[in-house]
Amino acid sequence: MKTTFLSNEFRGSAPYIDAHRGCTFVIHVEGEAFESPCEALIQDLALLHTLGVKLVLVFGCKPQAQAALARSEHPLQLLRGRWIVDQDGMAVIAAQTQQLRMMIEARFSVGLPNTPLHGLDIVTVSGNFVMARPFGVRDGVDGLYAGDVRHVRSDAISELLARDMLVIIPPIGYSSTGELFDLDSTEVASQVAIAMQADKLILLGQHDGVRSEDGALQHQMEPEQARQLSAVSMPESLHHQLEAACLAARKGVKRTHILNWNDRDALLGELFTRDGMGTMITQERYEQLRIATSADIAGLMELLRPLEERQILVPRSRERLEQQIGDYTVIDRDGMTIGCAALHSYAQEGCGELACVAVHEGYRDGERGTRLLEAIEQRARKQGLRQLFALTTHTAHWFLEHGFLPAGIDQLPEARRSAYNTQRNSKVLIKPLV
Template sequence: MTLSHQDSVKLFRNSAPYMNAHRGKTFVIMFGGEAAQSDNFARLIQDIALLHSLGIKIIIVHGARPQIDERIGFRGIQGQFVDGVRITNKSTLECVKDAAGSLRSQIEALLTLGLPNSPMHGARIRVCSGNLVIAKPIGVRNGIDYEHTGKVRRIDVEGIKNQLGDGSIVLLSPMGYSPTGEVFNLSHEDVATQAAIALDAHKLITLSDKDGIFTDQKLIRTIELDALKMQIDEGLINADVTCLSAMLATVEAGIERSHCVSYHHNGSILKELFTRDGHGSLVMQTHYEQLRTANIDDVGGILKLIQPLEKSGVLLPRSRERLESEVDQYSVIERDGMIIACAALHMFEESDMAEIACVAIHNDYRGKNRGERLLDALRTQALKHNISTLFVLTTVTSHWFLEQGFVEENIDSLPETKQQLYNYQRNSKVFMLTL
């Protein structure tokens, strides 16, 4: 689909907040050698270069398993694996060096591309790689010597930060070096995970053959770590094992967010990072405060929370009876047994629209994106019910809703039943968000 000029302008403007948020941050981008075999690979590298041009500090970590397998096949070597881990003898190590070096050169060439008709014209990107990963051997396990297969001992954080500070993209291959002068074949998952943790990266972005993480054949857009681990234990998760393992390890270690997107789709990284809906899956740290659907035991806490706002005229009064009958339409944030935030989602059967109502956050807990968390939860609920438009009526919080992407509309844009209930004396403004 071709974007009109106005659509392009709108898309660019809507991306601006994300550009500001990501500028100066450190992202580790991980993909296996399979990504290099995709028809979309050149565009993928161009998109990574675009991230760099927007002021994001980029560390690329690539794998090379299919390329290594290809070279092993050419040389007639018998590949050996134990529990999915390659045993790297001297002959295999030469294949590893050849494959990793060749793929590294391919990536560097794509990052250097600057033809006038290419998206990277004038970019002049510097790429740094080298002995930035210190490795050690896996050793002997259960009587099996893995020889030149190793794991990360440490990451040269200072060296990488110096290169990032000089404006370079850092490229890490699945190889590490020991103080004794040996070379080891490493898992690119291990390199990416340890690099993200050591550098305290803001994000780990994994590129997968799949569109993201799935449950019941549905793509998970956003999920907290504890919820994901629970679903994994229940056998409900379908995802690329390598990507999932790296995401879990980094978020458990304190990295706030980790993403999984497909390397097949044109622009998947850009859509994930610069649009509200994203494109793949996001795993985030579990909040100390619990966001959940309200139940009947929460009615008292909700009433206590909203009463000051009702008295000041910010919210319309709601009786206990009404709250009890509608409580399953509310989402709440609970902290140490106390309801500190709430919001309701009311469906309208005659349309594909839903109302966000009774948004309230305790005075002592404002900030920390609690309102945004509630809004994201309601948006997710609305999409599950095939709702295409959210609307809100407000008298004092219009700016906040504008910041969340809502647009002011006329009263006649509301569902018919809501128009009939509109209080002209209160004169609330109407804001809508298309999902």
């Protein structure tokens, strides 16, 4: 029986289901997402809750508040990208925020009829979790009731999450003097994630993610890379998200994701597939090149098996891998071994064998083989080796492109020459390390 696409996708998601259970996610949803039917988004959030994710939902209310202010003919002025909010305007914004919060709570309270999650009981809670301070006077203009986040009551939020509640936080802040302040919802989400030291901050906006100058979607970046890209022309709303994501990453949030709420599959696709659907900002390298350990043996065997079955590589037993595991360098992508190469040293002859160069078929378009070769060359130089040699039956051209030269069997170290398999008739290539 053929394995279906659905079965493969479900099996592929299993490690993520386990990894996300018990984790804290702060999810920001812009107010525009609630201007149209949002049942699909609510279902996805409910599913995450069911899978054991601790959810904090921060929502925006800008389009709803802007429309209400326009209806009341209340003038709007901007101060460095923020609304100048007087007392009457704050009352309108507070009313719209309250209305939207109750609508969201209502969606979680109806048991999600006509969905696979029908009958699910989710308790939501909101409160004065975010303390605020005035935005203040900028350029000689008083922002009045525009505010910034001053403090997040993270302990109170954690207690509620521990009781299996879904916490909802509006873009409203409370002052120690009892006043309300209009807050930027993206800033609220970022500050909540930082205060909670959340496992993930997810920013659901109107952009698929960050793109390079040539238009390619950047699936994973570190803050410094993102800072460089921020100089490229991009929509102000995306730039704002990117700044919030980078701040969160620098302040200890493990991973921040920028996704498009218009894409029905974006949230679950980002969380439960290896390559994701948007842009992830992380201080940790999502893809690591490192020395292999015994924990990598199963992943190595899985990576090498297809190449061994096609006789591209000589089969290696588990015992052999265990004995030589320290010779291997691997590329680890979010827990999956997607590349490897080995350096078997012949120190007396001053040379080393570059062996078992392999990259997973789904990841052969990113110069990963070159990265592995460079890492092996660096290891060889540290060991004082003067040259590398390789034996291959299928990829001689790749080695030639990377500075190897054809050689004869008689140029191999004696121990390796005696073990040469004449039936495979592998080509010998050598590269000086200068």
